[in-house]
Amino acid sequence: MVKKKCVAMLLAGGKGSRLNSLTKDLAKPAVPFGGKYRIIDFTLSNCANSGIDTVGVLTQYQPLLLNSYIGIGSAWDLDRKDGGVTVLPPYSESSEVKWYTGTASAIYQNLNYLKQYQPDYVLILSGDHIYKMNYESMLEYHIEKRADVTISLIEVPWVEASRFGIMNTTDDMRIVEFEEKPSNPKNNLASMGIYIFSWNILKEYLEMDDRNPDSSHDFGKDVIPLLLEENKKLFAYPFKGYWKDVGTVQSLWEGNMDLLGEDCELDLFDQDWRIYSVNPNQPPQYISSDAIVKESLINEGCTIEGEIDKSVLFQGVTVGKGSIIKESVIMPDATIGINCLIEKAIVPYDVKIPDGTVIRSFDDEIILVTEEMLSGLYPTY
Amino acid sequence: MKRKLLGVIDATTYHEDLEDLLTHRSLAALPFAGRYRIIDFVLSNMVNSGIRSVAIFPKMQYRSLMDHLGAGKNWDLNRKRDGLFFFPSPFVDSDGNRIGSFEHFAANMDYFYRSTQEYAIIANCYTIFNMEFRPILDWHRHAKCDITEIHHQDGSSMEMYLIKTSLLIKLIETRHESGYTCMKDIVTAIQNDYSICHYKYNGYAVMIDSIENYFSTSMKLLESDVWKQLFLKDQPILTKVKDEPPTKYIKGSSVKNAMIANGCFISGTVENSIVSRGVKIGKGAVIKNCIIMQKCHIDENCYLDSVILDKDVKVEAGTQLTGTIRSPYVIRKGTRQGALMNS
Numbered sequence: 001m002v003k004k005k006c007v008a009m010l011l012a013g014g015k016g017s018r019l020n021s022l023t024k025d026l027a028k029p030a031v032p033f034g035g036k037y038r039i040i041d042f043t044l045s046n047c048a049n050s051g052i053d054t055v056g057v058l059t060q061y062q063p064l065l066l067n068s069y070i071g072i073g074s075a076w077d078l079d080r081k082d083g084g085v086t087v088l089p090p091y092s093e094s095s096e097v098k099w100y101t102g103t104a105s106a107i108y109q110n111l112n113y114l115k116q117y118q119p120d121y122v123l124i125l126s127g128d129h130i131y132k133m134n135y136e137s138m139l140e141y142h143i144e145k146r147a148d149v150t151i152s153l154i155e156v157p158w159v160e161a162s163r164f165g166i167m168n169t170t171d172d173m174r175i176v177e178f179e180e181k182p183s184n185p186k187n188n189l190a191s192m193g194i195y196i197f198s199w200n201i202l203k204e205y206l207e208m209d210d211r212n213p214d215s216s217h218d219f220g221k222d223v224i225p226l227l228l229e230e231n232k233k234l235f236a237y238p239f240k241g242y243w244k245d246v247g248t249v250q251s252l253w254e255g256n257m258d259l260l261g262e263d264c265e266l267d268l269f270d271q272d273w274r275i276y277s278v279n280p281n282q283p284p285q286y287i288s289s290d291a292i293v294k295e296s297l298i299n300e301g302c303t304i305e306g307e308i309d310k311s312v313l314f315q316g317v318t319v320g321k322g323s324i325i326k327e328s329v330i331m332p333d334a335t336i337g338i339n340c341l342i343e344k345a346i347v348p349y350d351v352k353i354p355d356g357t358v359i360r361s362f363d364d365e366i367i368l369v370t371e372e373m374l375s376g377l378y379p380t381y
Numbered sequence: 382m383k384r385k386l387l388g389v390i391d392a393t394t395y396h397e398d399l400e401d402l403l404t405h406r407s408l409a410a411l412p413f414a415g416r417y418r419i420i421d422f423v424l425s426n427m428v429n430s431g432i433r434s435v436a437i438f439p440k441m442q443y444r445s446l447m448d449h450l451g452a453g454k455n456w457d458l459n460r461k462r463d464g465l466f467f468f469p470s471p472f473v474d475s476d477g478n479r480i481g482s483f484e485h486f487a488a489n490m491d492y493f494y495r496s497t498q499e500y501a502i503i504a505n506c507y508t509i510f511n512m513e514f515r516p517i518l519d520w521h522r523h524a525k526c527d528i529t530e531i532h533h534q535d536g537s538s539m540e541m542y543l544i545k546t547s548l549l550i551k552l553i554e555t556r557h558e559s560g561y562t563c564m565k566d567i568v569t570a571i572q573n574d575y576s577i578c579h580y581k582y583n584g585y586a587v588m589i590d591s592i593e594n595y596f597s598t599s600m601k602l603l604e605s606d607v608w609k610q611l612f613l614k615d616q617p618i619l620t621k622v623k624d625e626p627p628t629k630y631i632k633g634s635s636v637k638n639a640m641i642a643n644g645c646f647i648s649g650t651v652e653n654s655i656v657s658r659g660v661k662i663g664k665g666a667v668i669k670n671c672i673i674m675q676k677c678h679i680d681e682n683c684y685l686d687s688v689i690l691d692k693d694v695k696v697e698a699g700t701q702l703t704g705t706i707r708s709p710y711v712i713r714k715g716t717r718q719g720a721l722m723n724s
Contacts, residue, residue, distance in 0.1 A: 035627035036643075260629075262648075268626035269646065279622040281455075283612040284415035284642040284655075286603075293636055299627035300416070300643050313627075 002082040004054050004117040006139055006196075008047050009107055012040060012127040013060030013100050018248045021370045022348055027059065028247065029127030030066040032331045032349065034259055034268065034275075035297045035312045038069060039246060040127040041277040044076040044085075049273050050135040052123065054083030056113050058106050060090055060099065069278060076276045088113060102217030108206040114199075122202050124195040124219065130255050130266065131192075131243040132273050138237050139196055147235040148201040149227060151175065152194035154239045164190035165220050167236050175234040178224050189236065191220060192243060201232065242266040253346055253366040256312040256329045260295050280315040280332070290321055306336070320355065345369055354378055384434070384463070386518055387498040387546065388427035391482045391563075392420065392506040393440040393470060398591035401711040402691060407439050409506035410446040411589070412674050412692070414602055414611075415642035415657045418449050419589060420506045421620045422611075427502070428456045429616040430514035434463035436492050437506075438485045440470045449621050456619045466492055481562020486553050493550050501549050503564055504541040509598055510586035511611050511618065517580050518543060526578035530568050534583055540565065548575075585610040596689065596709045599655050599672050603638055625658050633664060649679070663698070670706065674714075694718060 016028025023031065029040035040057075047055050055078060059066055072078075073085030088110050090099045100106035107124065114122060121142065123135055133152070142150035153167055166185045168177040179185065205223055209215050215222040227234055242265040246252040258264055268275060282301025287293055292307040301316040306323035313319075313330045320338035329346045336342065337355035344361040347353065347369045357377065361367050392409040402411060409420035420437075427435055435458060439446050452458075453465030468489045472480050482503075486493070493501075500521070502514055521529040521543045528548075531541040542564045544552075552561060561567050568577050585607055587598045601607045612618060625644030630636065635650045642658040649666030656662075656673045663681040672689045679685065680698035687704035690696070691714035700720040704710030712718055 262631050269629070269644070274624050275626070276624050279624065281617065281619065281622055283608075283618070284640045285628065286608065287636045287639050287641060289638040291637065293630045293634070295632050296630050297627045298630065298641075308630075 001116040004083060004119050006052055006054075006121040006123055006135075007083075007114055007117050007119040008052050008055040008123040008125055008135070009110070009114070010040070010043055010047075010055055010057045010125045010127050011103055011106060012057050012066060013063075013106060014126075014128060015061045016128070016247055019252065020249060020368055022249075022252075022346075022368065023062070025062055025065075027062045027066045030069055031246075031252070032314055033130060033246060033252070034256060035299045035314050036280070037275060037277045039130065040066070040070075041076075041275055042130050042132070043125050043127050044070075044073075044078065045273075045275045045277075046131075046133050046135060047125075048076045048078060048276060050133075052135055053078060053080050054117060054119075055085045056088045056110060057085060057127070058088045058100065058110065060106075063087075063089055071278075075278045083117070086113065102215075102222070103219045104206060104209050104215075104223045105217035107202075108210050108217070111203065111206070119199050122197045122199060124197065126193050128247060129192070129243060129245055131239075131241060132266065132270075132275075133194075133239060133241070135194075135196075138194070141237050142196045142198075142235070145173075145235045146233065147196075148198055148232040149224075149234045150196040150237050151224070151234060152192045152237045152239050153189040154192050154243050156188055156190045158185070158188050161185035161188045161190065165224075166190055169236045173236045173238070175228070175236050178220075178228055180221060189238070191224075192239060193220070195219065196237075201227075205232075249346060249368045250366050253329055253344075256297075257310070257327065259297055259312065260310055282315050288321075291319075306338075306340075314349070326360075342369075384431065384498050386430065386432050386500050386502055386514065387463075387496050388424075388432045388435040389486070389501055389503040390420065390423055390427075390435065390437045390506050391485075391503060392437055392443075392446070393480075393482055393485055394505060394507065395441070396507075396590045398593075399589070399595065401592065401713060402595070402689070403442075405442060405714055406445045407441060407443050408589075409437075409439060410443075410449055411507075411595070412657060413509065413589070413595075413599065415640050415655050416623075417618060417620045418446075419509070420446070420449075421618055422509050422511070423504045423506060424456055425617065425619045426510070426512050426514065427504075428458065428619065430512075432502070432514070433458070433460065434466070434496060434498060436466040436468060436489070438468050438470065438482065438489075440472075440485070443469055451621070455621050468492070481556070481566070482564070483553050483556040483562050486549075487556065490550070490553065493546060493553070496546055498546060500543060501546045502541065502543050503549070505539075505588070507589045508539060508541075508586055509589060509611065510582075510584065511613055511616055512582065512584060512586070513616065514543075517582075520580055521578070524578045525576075527575040528564070528568060529578045529580050530564075531580050531582055533586060534581065536581075538565075538568070539582060539586060539588070542568070543580075592689070592709065592711060593707055596672065596687075596706065600653065600670070600706075602640055602655060603653060623658060631664075634662075649681075649683075670709075672709075688712065691716075 012029040016023040078085040244255045246255040285302040288305045291304045294309045298313045299315040305321045306319040309326045314332040316333040319336045322339040326343040331349040336353045341358045345367040411419045458465035529543040531539040628645040631648040634647045644659040646661045648664040649662040654671040657675045659676040665682040670687045674692045678695045684701040688710045
């Protein structure tokens with residue numbers, strides 16, 4: 001194998017249980033987002049656009065669709081002669097099957113994958129967040145600071161700081177303290193879960209962590225504190241820009257709504273930083289003479305005969321005459337009949353909403369439509 | 382599984398009446414229906430009919446066609462065996478001396494000699510249709526004709542032919558002796574040694590040979606029964622895929638009876654139109670009965686009625702352009718159209 005300067009490891013094994021029925025049969029990184037994409041498209045596109053051409057994707061939970069979606073990586077320009085994308089599921093060794101029990105152990109079990117490329121640096125990412133970032137800039141920063149580990153941080157609102165892993169730094173951005181979900185945060189710089197390790201440090205500390213039977217083998221909870229204890233050089237890389245964790249039904253909906261409006265923070269139309277995905281290849285959308293479309297995002301293959309207001313519609317969605325879709329997210333190939341009203345809801349892929357259905361939220365809680373809900377409304381469903 | 386049919390797409394045709402849209406591209410590469418090129422229809426039909434070997438014979442400006450087709454990946458034709466073959470013509474037409482398609486085929490006989498498929502379907506590149514060819518092949522074999530010509534409902538030729546590959550080879554090899562320069566010559570000859578059968582196709586099929594019918598056929602796409610016949614889920618029209626985001630509708634926009642491709646940013650009014658990918662329509666702009674090709678920018682408060690904008694056209698704020706349905710106003714690729722320009 002050809003030596004690589006930096007290899008990325010993308011942790012995509014999470015269950016995303018707070019997305020309820022959306023992740024019952026689907027890994028969280030494969031959840032649809034933004035009218036056309038899947039959550040993992042953002043991280044993969046960031047890798048491709050940052051010039052990182054070797055990416056290991058660690059899958060575990062319900063990997064079938066995610067694995068076939070990633071394929072050999074051609075969609076993100078990662079089908080390369082040397083490197084490219086490799087899906088890394090858990091595997092059995094001669095003695096036992098080893099599931100990934102923690103983020104650190106998942107990487108540890110794949111050191112052989114990394115060793116092939118003799119990397120100088122390893123970039124550790126998760127496939128859970130929506131953001132655009134040039135990892136090459138972060139790598140240059142890591143090299144300049146002669147850091148052992150660089151952690152990307154983002155400023156969060158003070159009121160939310162206690163939900164995150166908070167870093168306390170010197171003026172020089174050297175990390176001196178790390179607090180996981182502190183009740184009285186000293187700082188509002190939160191860890192984004194993006195790490196760049198110098199290869200030797202990664203190897204050494206993953207091995208050290210693996211030997212510790214009391215460890216939960218998690219980067220944030222175990223490895224980072226261990227590195228700080230040992231006085232290793234950890235630096236904070238400040239990130240400015242849109243970054244959204246879409247791990248709950250509410251935040252997934254918010255993230256989609258964030259894409260509407262003329263000047264939204266996450267620009268999907270930026271030709272210099274394209275978000276790649278596996279394109280659905282459907283005919284252009286058709287907006288009928290009866291349709292009214294206001295402030296929305298609509299993908300190809302849709303047939304719209306009703307009113308769409310402040311909503312995100314994925315590919316192949318049909319909306320019948322007289323129906324009103326308001327502040328909602330309608331996922332691929334869903335069919336909305338005639339004279340329906342869907343307000344503040346997420347309609348998952350392939351769901352058929354019968355004629356005349358009304359689904360609307362009266363408090364601000366976003367409704368995730370399920371088959372059970374529909375069969376409750378229509379007992380013969 | 383042994384394949385019975387290979388596909389030949391004769392993309393050497395040039396229709397003068399489409400001149401304004403063909404200065405930079407061959408007819409086969411003419412954009413259509415918002416995200417396709419005309420050749421996508423016949424090519425997709427071939428692939429959907431189980432054909433895995435397709436030879437395309439283009440002529441003249443074939444750069445954009447070649448770029449569009451690539452190695453055939455988007456049509457599942459980038460294969461180790463067979464696949465997509467692109468045979469640019471080494472000949473240049475001189476005025477008044479049209480070179481027949483057999484001459485172009487003859488320059489690439491190896492393709493035919495090496496093919497293992499027993500039958501060939503030879504089609505033009507400019508028909509808009511969605512057709513499965515296998516039933517026609519079965520019919521042809523059953524009818525035991527030398528050549529089957531496919532006809533429209535009204536009896537006019539669709540300029541598509543089914544023939545045994547071995548016979549096709551013979552026809553190409555003997556073209557100078559026989560005087561037949563193309564398939565059309567043979568089927569229209571008053572007397573010849575071959576049995577010609579006609580297969581009537583009752584589905585929707587239109588040949589694009591003029592600005593007028595390019596425009597009217599595009600507008601037909603807005604009718605659901607035409608749409609339903611062309612865009613079938615089981616027989617999709619495949620095309621080169623682009624990474625465009627979903628289309629964004631901005632406050633104040635109004636869109637009615639329109640077909641809109643991805644990547645558009647719409648702040649104005651669009652009615653009865655076909656809008657291709659990456660088009661930006663500014664606030665207060667009104668587009669009616671138009672065909673707007675990729676990446677055009679239509680600035681604020683423009684008024685366009687019955688206009689065809691080729692790729693990359695920029696229409697400056699406040700410009701008014703009006704054509705008619707019979708004679709739409711065509712603006713060539715890359716033009717910067719100002720409000721005060723009078724051409």
